[in-house]
Amino acid sequence: MATNSDQKLIFDDLDFNKILNQSSRFIKIGAIVFFLIISILILNYIRMIYTDYLWYEQLGFQSILLKEVFTKLILIFSGWFIASSFLGINIYFANKISNGPIEYDVDGSILNLYKKITFWVYLVIILLFGLIAGLILSGSWLEILMFFNFQEFNELDPVFGRDISFYVFQLPVFHIIQGWVLTISILSLIITGAVYLINSVIRGVKFEMNSSNWVQISLILAFIMFILSIGNFLSRWDIPLTEGGLVDGALYTDVNIKKTGLLVLSIVGIIISCILLANIYIKNNKIVFGSIISWFVLLTIVTILLPMSIQRFVVRPAEYVKEAEYISRNIEFTKKAFGLNNIENIFLPIDDNTISQQTIAENSETINNIRLWDHKPLLSVYKQIQLIRPYYDFIDADVDRYEINSKSSQVLLSPREVAPEKLTEDARTWINQKLVYTHGIGFAMSPVTDFTLEGRPQFYAKDIPNNGLIPVKDHSNKNSEEEFVVSNPRIYYGENDYPYSIVNTKTKELDYQTDEGDLFRVNYWGSGGVVLDSTFKKLLYALEFRDLNILISGEITNKSLIQYRRSLKERISQIVPFLTLDADPYIVADKENLIWIQDAYTSSDKYPYSQYETYIEDDSINYIRNSVKVTVNAFEGDVNFYLWDEQDPIVLTYQKVFPDLFTSKSDISNHMKKHTRYPQDLFTLQAKIYSKYHMENTQNFYNDEDLWEFSKEKFGNKDDLKEVAPYYVIMKLPGQDSTEFVQLIPYTPNQRKNLIGWLAARSDGENFGKLLSFSFPKDRQIDGTEQVEARIDNDQDISAWFSLRCVEGSSCIRGNLLVVPLGGSILYAEPIYIQAEGVDFPELKKVILASGEKVVMEDSLELALEALLGISDINEIKALENTNENNLNEKYLDITEVDVKEMTEIINNLKDILGELENKLDLFKNKVD
Missing domain, CATH: 1.20.5 (Single alpha-helices involved in coiled-coils or other helix-helix interfaces)
Structure with a gap:
């Protein structure tokens, strides 16, 4: 045995028995510390699960949490066992193969120390490796549940003839498993190599591959190559999901070259896997390296070089001829995926596009509901005159329709939510923030068209109630009866980012102010929240929110409830993280409570041949449905999920996975159903896609022959143009006998300014969800919004008024320019606001109307209509006849x-x-x- 004198001297100075005893002590201490850390982590995880369970149970959705937890645990332990076993077996054989005599003199104590250390190190590596692998696998718990419960689409893709459900539900899980197995195999290969290297260093020998090493390495490499071959085979099925080409989906090169190439690559990979297995007996490292290099060369040729060559020299010189079939598929599948395949196309023959008195008479309800109040200016006004108290806030104003005086009236409504963060610094005590200022109360509701002489909104509902009730009535008639009264207008759950609160405590909550000016306080009488009926629960929530006051406060009783996850987005997403939420929830005034409505979407990025589009939170999707309507009681916090689209396979799959989650849409109350609307985010996405996909002729589509785009407008106090956003309007659609609540967006041709058509989504009754596309004659000039804005700027009277009023100290704000279809004519309406510098308090001062060749601006919608119709002379004559000579108005008579x-x-x-x-x-x- 070779020796080293220097090493002997060093070892001679060491007391290996002492080192061994100390090492054993350190190992024991380390094991105890490790056990304590793991125990704390496990206990904390159990605490989190239990508090979540209490929250889910209070809402009636505990079965969802339990299914998620149990599925994750099964996957964690399954992944842990598989990954740890795979790595453990490889480490065992690598350690056994690489062990041998040490090439220098060493005491037996050091050998025992080495064995103990390596044993514990390898054990920790194996357990941690398995745990991490299990945790990664558990992250796909929902995909795996959907894999076993999927609902078929009953539509086949044209490349492989498989149902769409295969791509949406099955193929992703195949990729997850393949990628997971490949990862643990490669990491095992690396760790195995590390074991060989470490053992050679400890033994003091040069690391060399021998016949025993080659057996194990070849086995692992063969397995890795086999998994890669499976991945290549799975990649063939990804071809219909290809993106980034002329259009998304499989194109000529993908179908004719790449599909076959990937099949060849997977077969070659299996052959190489067999060669690597044979190398167990051949034991030639050249075969290993040669096989792997050959595979990578073939991979480069099949996936990069050959497709690029075919695309450049075969497809590009005759691109349309080669790709026409695939363009047609993309059009068909994109329209299906985004719900655009059943749009009704209607041609509108517009002649001179002028508004007549008869047009106004036939569309009076539409005229009376033209939205002059824009969301942002109205919200600013609400915050100035309707907050009343500094600890309230209006987060958003939403469009809806209500029956007022037996007529459908379009309104803007904003709930008055509590904002404890707005309390003064001295008032931000724990008692105030958590126990006193717990809820908002009431709402402001205004008709979208009416405003006062001062330029302020009229109100159907306003102010903080002095008796706890909110009446809704017609502002135009002081003697009119109330339409309805909201008996409980309190808002504990809303759009604001609420902290947790504790209600029904010894400290009463602030509610409202009485006529005498007294602050009325109340104890919460609902059931929303988790009951803190034990010290144990208080301890759990003190840990949850890291707030000791929850445990020690004497104000909290056994009947107190803790309310958290109070913002709509957080509350709903906690229950259904797999649904995408619309950005604009809105509140509905019921006779008893205020109820939030939140639109929710099912979506996928695995729909074959469909075009990918960027959506909420920059997610790229190619399929979407508004499958769920969610309601949240603003007082109780109860959440209901109504299955709105019963034909959507994705939501039906969720229903199979979570049978207790959804409620039939037939169970929603008639009152709430009347206030459901076609969601704006979905309509915006559909309208964007339809601007190109209204073209069904592949040649026109390829050439962008009839490409549309959203109209543009001037908005605010800047001259920059912005895209017109979709908007709601109560109108009588062409060919219909009655008005309805519609969302629409006008289009202009690409790089042109004239109006070419508009897209409408219906929201009422049996017509809910139907899309209508109206197009104008292409040989007629119908002004688009940008052209109307230019006509407004060029009008001498309007320009002079702007020059006079929009001076230093005040600014003019241009509202949304609305395109309002009236039968076969188009009316354009734009409100003008004035706002003093330094005060966010806009006043609606002017209304601009345009139609045909005429543009007018007046103090009200009625006067603007009269001016537009040319009947102002009659009014002037009548005014002159009825006016006293001594009080003549200079507007009507000017005599020198x-x-x-x-x-x-x-x-x-x-x-x-x-x-x-x-x-x-x-x-x-x-x-x-």
């Missing part, structure tokens, strides 16, 4: 002193002429006699 003198002289001259005529007439009579 010179004019009076001239008229007096004319009258005197006429009198002289008449006198002469009378004299001549008398002479003529005398002669006749």
